[in-house]
Amino acid sequence: MTLARHVASGMARVNPAGPARKTRVQRSEEVRDALFQAAAEMVGEHGYIDASISRITQRANLAQGTFYNYFASRQDIFDELLPVLGAKMLAHIRQQVRGATSFEEKEERSFRAFFGFIRRMPYFLRILNEAEIFAPKAHRQHFHNIATGYLGFLQKARDRGEVADLSDEALGALVYILIAARSYLALRYAKDHDLVELPEEAVTAYMHLLTRGLLKAPGS
Amino acid sequence: MTLARHVASGMARVNPAGPARKTRVQRSEEVRDALFQAAAEMVGEHGYIDASISRITQRANLAQGTFYNYFASRQDIFDELLPVLGAKMLAHIRQQVRGATSFEEKEERSFRAFFGFIRRMPYFLRILNEAEIFAPKAHRQHFHNIATGYLGFLQKARDRGEVADLSDEALGALVYILIAARSYLALRYAKDHDLVELPEEAVTAYMHLLTRGLLKAPGS
Amino acid sequence: MTLARHVASGMARVNPAGPARKTRVQRSEEVRDALFQAAAEMVGEHGYIDASISRITQRANLAQGTFYNYFASRQDIFDELLPVLGAKMLAHIRQQVRGATSFEEKEERSFRAFFGFIRRMPYFLRILNEAEIFAPKAHRQHFHNIATGYLGFLQKARDRGEVADLSDEALGALVYILIAARSYLALRYAKDHDLVELPEEAVTAYMHLLTRGLLKAPGS
Amino acid sequence: MTLARHVASGMARVNPAGPARKTRVQRSEEVRDALFQAAAEMVGEHGYIDASISRITQRANLAQGTFYNYFASRQDIFDELLPVLGAKMLAHIRQQVRGATSFEEKEERSFRAFFGFIRRMPYFLRILNEAEIFAPKAHRQHFHNIATGYLGFLQKARDRGEVADLSDEALGALVYILIAARSYLALRYAKDHDLVELPEEAVTAYMHLLTRGLLKAPGS
DNA sequence: AATGAATGAGAGTTCATTCAT
DNA sequence: AATGAATGAACTCTCATTCAT
Numbered sequence: 075m076t077l078a079r080h081v082a083s084g085m086a087r088v089n090p091a092g093p094a095r096k097t098r099v100q101r102s103e104e105v106r107d108a109l110f111q112a113a114a115e116m117v118g119e120h121g122y123i124d125a126s127i128s129r130i131t132q133r134a135n136l137a138q139g140t141f142y143n144y145f146a147s148r149q150d151i152f153d154e155l156l157p158v159l160g161a162k163m164l165a166h167i168r169q170q171v172r173g174a175t176s177f178e179e180k181e182e183r184s185f186r187a188f189f190g191f192i193r194r195m196p197y198f199l200r201i202l203n204e205a206e207i208f209a210p211k212a213h214r215q216h217f218h219n220i221a222t223g224y225l226g227f228l229q230k231a232r233d234r235g236e237v238a239d240l241s242d243e244a245l246g247a248l249v250y251i252l253i254a255a256r257s258y259l260a261l262r263y264a265k266d267h268d269l270v271e272l273p274e275e276a277v278t279a280y281m282h283l284l285t286r287g288l289l290k291a292p293g294s
Numbered sequence: 295m296t297l298a299r300h301v302a303s304g305m306a307r308v309n310p311a312g313p314a315r316k317t318r319v320q321r322s323e324e325v326r327d328a329l330f331q332a333a334a335e336m337v338g339e340h341g342y343i344d345a346s347i348s349r350i351t352q353r354a355n356l357a358q359g360t361f362y363n364y365f366a367s368r369q370d371i372f373d374e375l376l377p378v379l380g381a382k383m384l385a386h387i388r389q390q391v392r393g394a395t396s397f398e399e400k401e402e403r404s405f406r407a408f409f410g411f412i413r414r415m416p417y418f419l420r421i422l423n424e425a426e427i428f429a430p431k432a433h434r435q436h437f438h439n440i441a442t443g444y445l446g447f448l449q450k451a452r453d454r455g456e457v458a459d460l461s462d463e464a465l466g467a468l469v470y471i472l473i474a475a476r477s478y479l480a481l482r483y484a485k486d487h488d489l490v491e492l493p494e495e496a497v498t499a500y501m502h503l504l505t506r507g508l509l510k511a512p513g514s
Numbered sequence: 515m516t517l518a519r520h521v522a523s524g525m526a527r528v529n530p531a532g533p534a535r536k537t538r539v540q541r542s543e544e545v546r547d548a549l550f551q552a553a554a555e556m557v558g559e560h561g562y563i564d565a566s567i568s569r570i571t572q573r574a575n576l577a578q579g580t581f582y583n584y585f586a587s588r589q590d591i592f593d594e595l596l597p598v599l600g601a602k603m604l605a606h607i608r609q610q611v612r613g614a615t616s617f618e619e620k621e622e623r624s625f626r627a628f629f630g631f632i633r634r635m636p637y638f639l640r641i642l643n644e645a646e647i648f649a650p651k652a653h654r655q656h657f658h659n660i661a662t663g664y665l666g667f668l669q670k671a672r673d674r675g676e677v678a679d680l681s682d683e684a685l686g687a688l689v690y691i692l693i694a695a696r697s698y699l700a701l702r703y704a705k706d707h708d709l710v711e712l713p714e715e716a717v718t719a720y721m722h723l724l725t726r727g728l729l730k731a732p733g734s
Numbered sequence: 735m736t737l738a739r740h741v742a743s744g745m746a747r748v749n750p751a752g753p754a755r756k757t758r759v760q761r762s763e764e765v766r767d768a769l770f771q772a773a774a775e776m777v778g779e780h781g782y783i784d785a786s787i788s789r790i791t792q793r794a795n796l797a798q799g800t801f802y803n804y805f806a807s808r809q810d811i812f813d814e815l816l817p818v819l820g821a822k823m824l825a826h827i828r829q830q831v832r833g834a835t836s837f838e839e840k841e842e843r844s845f846r847a848f849f850g851f852i853r854r855m856p857y858f859l860r861i862l863n864e865a866e867i868f869a870p871k872a873h874r875q876h877f878h879n880i881a882t883g884y885l886g887f888l889q890k891a892r893d894r895g896e897v898a899d900l901s902d903e904a905l906g907a908l909v910y911i912l913i914a915a916r917s918y919l920a921l922r923y924a925k926d927h928d929l930v931e932l933p934e935e936a937v938t939a940y941m942h943l944l945t946r947g948l949l950k951a952p953g954s
Numbered sequence: 955a956a957t958g959a960a961t962g963a964g965a966g967t968t969c970a971t972t973c974a975t
Numbered sequence: 976a977a978t979g980a981a982t983g984a985a986c987t988c989t990c991a992t993t994c995a996t
Contacts, residue, residue, distance in 0.1 A: 098996070102959075121427065123343075127987065137961045139989080144959095148987065178509070204427055207341065237508050244499035250482045251475040251503065258474030259467060261426075279464035283471065287507035288457050289398070322976080347970060357978045359973080368970065538975070542980075561867060563783075567966060577982045579968080584980095588966065618949070644867055647781065677948050684939035687919060691943065694918030695911040701866075702910045719904035723911065727947035728897050729838070762955080787991060797957045799994080808991065 106144045108134040113151050114159065118197025122152060122208035149209075156205045156212040159198050160219070166191045177236040180227075182281055188256050189272040196269065199260050217253075224249045255280060326364045328354040333371050334379065338417025342372060342428035369429070376425045376432040379418055380439065386411045397456040400447075402501055408476050409492040416488050419480055437473075444469045475500060546584045548574040553591050554599065558637025562592060562648035589649075596645045596652040599638050600659070606631045617676040620667075622721055628696050629712040636709065639700050657693075664689045695720060766804045768794040773811050774819065778857025782812060782868035809869075816865045816872040819858055820879065826851045837896040840887075842941055848916050849932040856928050859920055877913075884909045915940060 096104070112134035116125040127148055131138050145151040170187035174180040192199045205213040228245045231237040240248070259280075264270045282288075332354035336345040347368055351358050365371045390407035394400040412419045425433040448465045451457040460468070479500075484490045502508075536544070552574035556565035567588055571578050585591040610627035614620040632639045645653040668685045671677040680688070699720070704710045722728075772794035776785040787808055791798050805811045830847035834840040852859045865873040888905045891897040900908070919940070924930045942948075 098958080105959080123427075126985080128985085138987090139962060140960055142988070207343075207424060207427060235510055238502065238506065238510050240499060240502065241495060243493065243495040244502070247479060247482070247493075247496040247499040248503060248508070250478045251471075251500065254474035254478030255471040258470045258477075262467070262470045273463060273467075275461055275463035276467040279460060279467040280471065282458065282460065282464070283468060283503065283507060285507045285509050286458065287503060287505045288468070289505050290455055290458050318976090325976085346968085348968095358971090358980095359978050360976080362971070363976065538979080545980080563867075566964080568964085578966090579983060580981055582967070647783075647864060647867060675950055678942065678946065678950050680939060680942065681935060683933065683935040684942070687922070687933075687936040687939040688943060688948070690918045690922045691911075691915040691940065694914035698910045698914030698917075699907060702907070713903060713907075715901055715903035716907040719900060719907040720911065722898065722900065722904070723908060723943065723947060725947045725949050726898065727943060727945045728908070729945050730895055730898050758955090765955085786989085788989095798992090799957050799959095800955080802992075803955065 105134075105136065105140065109136065109141060109144055110151065110154065110158070114155055114197050114201065117152075117155060117204070118200050121200065122204050125152075152205075152209045153212045155201050156209055156216050159195070159201060160216045162195075163188075163191050163198065164220070164223075177231040177234075178281070178285060181284060182277065185256065185277065185280055186272075189260065189270060192260055193270050193272075199264065199270070203257070203261075220253060221246075221249050224253065325354075325356065325360065328356065329361060329364055330371065330374065330378070334375055334417055334421065337372075337375060337424070338420050341420065342424050345372075372425075372429045373432045375421050376429060376436045379415070379421060380436040382415075383408075383411050383418065384440070384443070397451040397454075398501070398505060401504060402497065405476065405497065405500055406492075409480065409490060412480055412490055416490075419484065419490070423477070423481070440473060441466070441469050444473065545574075545576065545580065549576065549581060549584055550591065550594070550598070554595055554637050554641065557592075557595060557644070558640050561640065562644050565592075592645075592649045593652045595641050596649055596656050599635070599641060600656045602635075603628075603631050603638065604660070604663075617671040617674075618721070618725060621724060622717065625696065625717065625720055626712075629700065629710060632700055633710050633712075639704065639710070643697070643701075660693060661686075661689050664693065765794075765796065765800065768796065769801060769804055770811065770814065770818070774815055774857055774861065777812075777815060777864070778860050781860065782864050785812075812865075812869045813872045815861050816869055816876045819855070819861060820876040822855075823848075823851050823858065824880070824883070837891040837894075838941070838945060841944060842937065845916065845937065845940055846932075849920065849930060852920055852930055856930070859924065859930070863917070863921070880913060881906075881909050884913065 109130065112130045113125060116130055116133060127138055127141050130151075131141050141151075145154075167184050167187040170190070171180050171183045174183050202213075202216075205216070225242075225246060228237060228249065229242065232239060232245065259272070259276055260270055263272055263276065329350065332350045333345060336350055336353060347358055347361050350371075351361050361371075365374075387404050387407040390410070391400050391403045394403050422433075422436075425436070445462075445466055448457060448469065449462065452459060452465065479492070479496055480490050483492050483496065549570065552570045553565055556570055556573060567578055567581050570591075571581050581591075585594075607624050607627040610630070611620050611623045614623050642653075642656075645656070665682075665686060668677060668689065669682065672679060672685065699712070699716055700710055703712055703716065769790065772790045773785060776790055776793060787798055787801050790811075791801050801811075805814075827844050827847040830850070831840050831843045834843050862873075862876075865876070885902075885906055888897060888909065889902065892899060892905065919932070919936055920930055923932050923936065
């Protein structure tokens with residue numbers, strides 16, 4: 075829950091009768107956060123389409139006009155959702171992978187960490203998926219970030235001799251396949267937009283594919 | 295062009311001064327087709343969001359009101375798009391795979407056939423992708439159809455001994471991964487919503503993953 | 515009253531329970547007229563600023579959305595107001611001047627006809643004046659029309675020897691002065707945006723200026 | 735430039751780190767001036783409509799709230815613009831006319847002085863013109879001031895025998911005509927809201943009308 | 955005196971759907 | 976069966992004004 079506390083908690087409303095002294099900038103940041111939070115929740119629960127300014131501000135206990143003190147437009151806040159949350163995701167995964175040594179171990183930990191993240195922040199998956207349509211620039215950027223990092227990781231593993239000797243172009247394609255795998259499995263195991271329960275079998279399948287492919291081993 | 299003739303042709307407008315002599319049901323089907331066609335084109339070119347009734351009917355050379363003689367609502371026609379086009383895709387793939395013998399050959403042919411299809415019917419990719427958001431029921435159904443067929447195919451290959459001896463659950467996960475791979479690679483290699491140019495390297499990468507996994511072969 | 519009947523009557527609302535059979539295009543024209551009429555009244559009475567779509571449609575007994583079936587935007591109808599009413603004004607003046615022979619007589623009749631027009635159609639003055647700000651393109655066009663016609667009229671009179679032998683450029687400036695005179699006198703003698711009562715003294719002053727200038731005649 | 739220094743200079747911003755040591759009332763007057771100045775510039779450049787409080791205060795380097803320490807409302811400052819600038823215009827014209835002896839000379843000097851003023855203070859023309867719509871009370875007052883003075887001037891000239899023997903009412907109408915002439919000619923010769931280039935021909939035309947009227951002199 | 959965030963009414967516009975013709 | 980005008984709810988966004996700091 076610690077991870078979600080800052081960003082995904084459903085509690086982060088603006089509290090007009092706050093407990094005590096706050097500086098103006100503190101208060102201002104709180105309001106901005108409340109709006110961001112409310113937008114993330116709305117998009118996560120009902121999609122970008124239904125995340126109207128009216129609903130977002132209502133959820134944040136603010137007047138509609140207040141929104142425009144913090145964001146230039148509806149598109150503006152949409153374009154911020156994925157970068158902010160995507161960075162959190164990356165940080166989470168990196169932290170979980172730290173300490174792993176082999177390519178294989180890193181892959182498995184990273185795979186599990188991805189699902190751990192969307193389990194704790196169920197909004198994220200929908201925000202990520204719909205961003206392709208509603209915040210395409212942000213989505214492209216996010217994808218580029220991830221794909222680039224992933225590609226470097228694969229290239230190093232290849233150069234170290236841990237991964238098959240494939241061309242950069244081929245590795246680039248594989249990066250997309252692996253990212254795709256995570257995303258679709260998340261969708262596959264999501265229940266009611268809310269909970270993703272990844273069965274061990276899925277991890278097995280993923281790792282089997284990575285380590286041995288699908289074909290029956292000749293000697294077995 | 296034969297494939298696209300029925301569904302993706304830009305010609306299928308209603309011709310008010312048609313060559314005459316049609317039965318009422320023929321005429322009725324023509325109108326319905328024209329609407330469907332126009333909707334598919336609009337969604338394919340501009341996305342579900344911009345496919346308003348007004349634009350769809352305009353493209354079909356019909357009045358707005360006519361739409362509601364054939365579809366109960368805007369959502370209604372959206373929900374039909376994917377099932378109809380998805381069936382065409384499946385038919386196309388099945389036909390291309392016919393005659394292949396080994397699992398490996400079938401996989402490669404099916405993989406290529408998928409890209410062949412979206413190359414000939416560029417609308418399809420967008421309709422498919424956005425359906426997750428705008429026609430979720432249809433999308434789930436489509437996915438279920440495909441996944442079920444794919445799973446059966448994998449199970450038979452496993453039982454025949456061509457594919458590794460994984461549990462049904464694990465195969466189910468793999469199905470998602472393989473479908474995901476195709477979808478994301480299509481996005482990856484799409485240019486301007488219009489053309490998908492799949493490089494051979496991508497096929498290589500995909501087949502390598504399937505046949506050998508990613509790890510360096512021990513003896514090499 | 516005949517002049518104002520078509521355009522400026524306050525009665526031209528849409529009557530939902532109309533008396534009898536009308537073709538669709540008749541009905542359609544009526545609705546368009548009602549909107550135009552309502553807009554003219556609103557602008558005439560309260561100015562462009564307060565002529566919101568909401569108020570215009572309310573006055574025409576129509577829903578807000580209906581407005582956009584007939585005009586592409588608020589600016590659109592604003593841009594139509596002056597051309598339509600300005601043409602009526604010109605027609606009225608031309609008709610009143612018909613039959614006059616000398617330059618002097620034509621001028622006086624035209625001068626009186628202008629005030630006769632705005633007396634019968636009190637909206638017009640405000641629409642004309644504010645158009646400079648709210649419908650500048652229309653205003654420029656209207657001004658150009660009038661100024662061009664007026665200039666030709668002065669040139670012919672000069673060439674005939676009725677008017678002093680001034681350069682075209684000087685006549686061009688005079689045209690502006692004469693139009694300005696009418697416009698400001700209308701403002702001067704307007705009471706409550708509603709009634710313009712032109713005193714005979716004003717006609718005398720205007721004609722005196724035109725025929726003799728302001729200076730004391732030397733021999734008198 | 736001396737004329738524009740007080741009112742039209744683009745420099746008159748509030749300088750937060752001023753050279754210090756000012757009495758409270760001095761400082762207060764400075765702030766008020768800065769707001770007035772900013773408003774005049776905004777209205778002059780973009781019109782009353784776009785002169786929002788936000789834009790005015792931004793241009794004056796002040797916070798929005800500060801505005802309301804000096805003016806009761808937006809309308810309030812609009813209503814001050816024309817009286818203040820109009821007085822400057824009158825002062826300028828009076829000064830330029832000083833020393834002229836005949837009615838004719840005074841008229842020509844005053845005519846030229848008007849255009850000299852708006853040439854040096856290009857804001858003024860727009861402020862003046864739009865005031866009729868956005869600050870009607872101020873506009874009426876301004877007009878009354880000017881018309882009254884002008885009328886007295888004409889009356890004296892008439893009584894002296896320099897001007898034709900017209901009734902007061904007729905002279906009242908002529909005042910409007912002469913003011914109108916200036917205003918419209920300014921508009922006629924304005925280029926891009928910024929520069930008014932009055933050609934000599936326009937002066938000729940104006941003075942010809944005043945001294946001889948438009949008709950061909952009988953003996954010529 | 956100066957600040958600037960909060961407010962909420964109101965603006966123009968779009969669009970799925972209805973329904974009389 | 977086809978039409979297309981009418982509807983009204985919902986949308987994003989602006990802005991004068993207020994007020995606690």
